[in-house]
Amino acid sequence: MPELPEVETIVRVLEQRVVRDRVESVWIGSRPQPLKSPAAAIARTLEGKRIVDVHRTGKYIVFELGPSGHAERKRSSKTGKGTAQWVVHLGMTGRIVICSPGAELAKHTHLIARLASGRELRFVDPRMFGRVSVHAGGFDPGGVEPLEISERSFVELFRGRKTPIKSALLNQKLVRGVGNIYADESLFRAGIRPRRRAAAVTRQEFGSLYRSVRAVLREAIKLGGSSVSDYVDADGEEGLFQMRHRVYAREGEPCLVCGTAIRRVVLAGRSSHFCPKCQK
């Protein structure tokens, strides 16, 4: 479910709700699939630690954890860097829920962090494609942030690649955070078909794609992401950007620009939507 705008929306809520709070104890469910680090390591790393910062990198949520001691806390809160990181990837159906301890336990709850404030952070994920891990001293998934990179560096990333441009956009080792929805929406705005080889995209089209990717992501963040079937943020609020989708999940419907029926093809195993007239 969550691509960059959805994860960014969730992180903004978490910043408001849990920064400066402390993890008192952790409960971890019995399913091993969502755990990328051993359960014991996750529990040991979280328990007793203060959450000094929450941020997003690509589609990952990163909780910066600091010691709970007073002097250490002062130092950590100054740098915004913790001594350890709790990292959550939501996969397709993962959710972070902030709730009270009495709230009903959702099916597929895999981890609960009980906070000193009396609330709980719960990680819920029916399909179990999401992953939870802990790291000491830095977490870097590779790739660059599309909203932080220059146009020149963006073009450099893709130049000469023989892979379809959409596959390149989805490759998190290049640009991180763009998923299936925003790849389709960006390519539509840039007028480029998903199957075009990156090497066959002109410099001018790359400029257009760079601006489209950033505009789409920024607009989506402003609207709280896209709620296609079940995405909600950490407060349970739905996003609104699905109202602005121009091609995603609109197969057979008229293109909003020219009226031609939107087509759907499968590329690298993913549904890909485009307007055969507007996109070359």
Added chain:
DNA sequence: ATACCGACCTGTCAGC
């Protein structure tokens, strides 16, 4: 390198 495919999982919906 690259591209295609299945695997990993559960839930939902359409069609019969």
Added chain:
DNA sequence: TGCTGACAGGTCGGTA
């Protein structure tokens, strides 16, 4: 009502 198959925001590993 219930079965079957297709499909779903993501990523990884194998194979040609």
